[in-house]
Amino acid sequence: METIVIVGGGAGGLELATRLGEALGRNGRARIVLVDRYPTHFWKPLLHTVASGKLDPQVHQVEYAAQAADHGFEFICGEVQRVERASRTLHLGPWRSDDGAELLPGRSLQYDKLVLACGSVTNFFNIPGAAENSLTLDNVYDAEVFRKRFLACCMQASVTRGGVHIVIVGGGATGVELAAELHHTVRTLAHYKLHTLDPARDVRISIIERSGRLLPQLHPYVSRRAERYLRRMGIEVCTDTAVARVDAGVVCDSAGGRHASDVTVWAAGVEAPPVCATLGVPLNRINQIIVTPELRTESDAHVYAIGDCASQVCPSNGAAAPPRAQVAHQQAQFLAEQLASPARAALPAFRYRDYGSLVSLGPFAAVGVLSGGMRKREMLVGGAAARLLYGLMYRRHIMSLQGFLRMAAQTLAHWIRSKVTPPVKLH
Known part of the structure; x- marks a missing residue:
């Protein structure tokens, strides 16, 4: 059985693991393994709301183990220390508790295909x-x-x-x-x-x-x-x-x-995590892994990269896809379809479609630009309408992971909770 290991459970990695688990893992066509250093997923574009106290992360997080059990993949909690591409081996460091005690020793994991979706870190x-x-x-x-x-x-x-x-x-x-x-x-x-x-x-x-x-x-x-x-x-x-x-x-x-x-x-910029520099594959100036239009690394056909840790240049305009959640979402969809296909000899090229950007200006307003259509026209939006669209982006992310019914139930539960609790955390 082929083993596909995905490193990083962010917006792209978790969606890719979910899609591959449903397509390949449930019926035994492949072993899908997600590796992340944390036990839960939180949508990174909403971290500013955690910092301001508006959102309680424990209410909005997704448990990796529960997601894995529901969607046919495995989850391993651990931090990747190095990758041996020659033997296709992933080495994980010890898993420690909050007080530093070692709960599990370092482990190794074999892979047939490796997908790096480890996001980004702050660039100083x-x-x-x-x-x-x-x-x-x-x-x-x-x-x-x-x-x-x-x-x-x-x-x-x-x-x-x-x-x-x-x-x-x-x-x-x-x-x-x-x-x-x-x-x-x-x-x-x-x-x-x-x-x-x-x-x-x-x-x-x-x-x-x-x-x-x-x-x-x-x-x-x-x-x-x-x-x-x-x-x-x-x-x-x-x-x-x-x-x-x-x-x-x-x-x-x-x-x-x-x-x-x-x-x-x-909050002045990002770069790829240090683990990307240990792979021995071509990188750009901010340590992002340079990938082909098929999202493979240039020097190893068994290693893929998506999301903020990857740099894929569009051949039509020569511009690299920006480090945004919608890029990771589209790349996860593309790669899931290709890896789940029985005939993968000739992969098509990934093409990023920019649907616009929205920026929150607090709990009551947002501003942004939407683009799309045959002529790629841009539409400027602001105020309450933009705020509504901004909220729908997160709901779409949850729906891609857990389906419409669970997303709707969670939305209702969060709305009820907002009516009976303070609008920010007070301690």
Whole structure:
């Protein structure tokens, strides 16, 4: 029986494991194994809502073991340390508990085909002090660390009669969405008397972006509208500002400016995880695995890569697919169809179709651009309509994993829960 191992249970990896499990695993045509260092899945585009306290990750996570049992694949919890391509062997490190105790020793896993879907990690661009003095939003643990630090700063400032300064480095989608959510969180915390700060005067949120506008990868209309919305909320936007150094309590820019910061969040870019550099396959400048139009690595036909850790250049326009959830979703669909096909001699080329992008501006608004149709026309959207579409993206992700009925039941359960619990976590 052929063994297909998928490393990484993110948006692309978990969907691929689910599709292959249903197509091949249930009927014994292949052994499908998903490997991830964490026992649960959380949709990464919503990490900013965990950091702001809006969402409880335990309510919205997917248990890998349960998903595997329901959809015909296996799950192994562990962190990949190295891959021996010659013997087609995957080596996993020990599985440890939260207190560091070793629960399982290191293990090895043989594969016939390997799919790397291990996502991305924060890229600090070798800025001095950035890694040591900044928080990131790479996973749920990082988001919870920020949330607790932010809550502690607000409570301490209430006692010392000081203020709270939050600096977000990076004006992409993560930075913009986090800033907008924090604006509403600090007001909700004041409503519940968790601090005595004046949200408008005592809490300052700043975004530092080195390019000339926020959301530089998106349509200029989206950038302008997002910046106007943030400025109306009192959020400081610093464009054309490059960070030179990050120290404890201050962010220094290349022009000599100093930005006081109680908590610094680095959201300025991503790169592939370090494990990608150990494979001995061609990589690009941010360690992404260069793949062919069939999503195979250039030097090993038994190894595939999808999602943020892969770089696939479209032959028609010469542009690489961006690190977005919709890219991982489309690549998972493409690869599942090809690996499940009995005749895989000639794989077609993967072609990414950009359906647009949406950016959340808090609980009541969003902005974005939709594209599609025969002429690839773009339609600019904003306000409540964009907010509704933004919420539907997450529901579509859950539906692709668990089907319409479970998605609908979960949506109803989450709506009921939102009516009987505080709008943000208070501890």
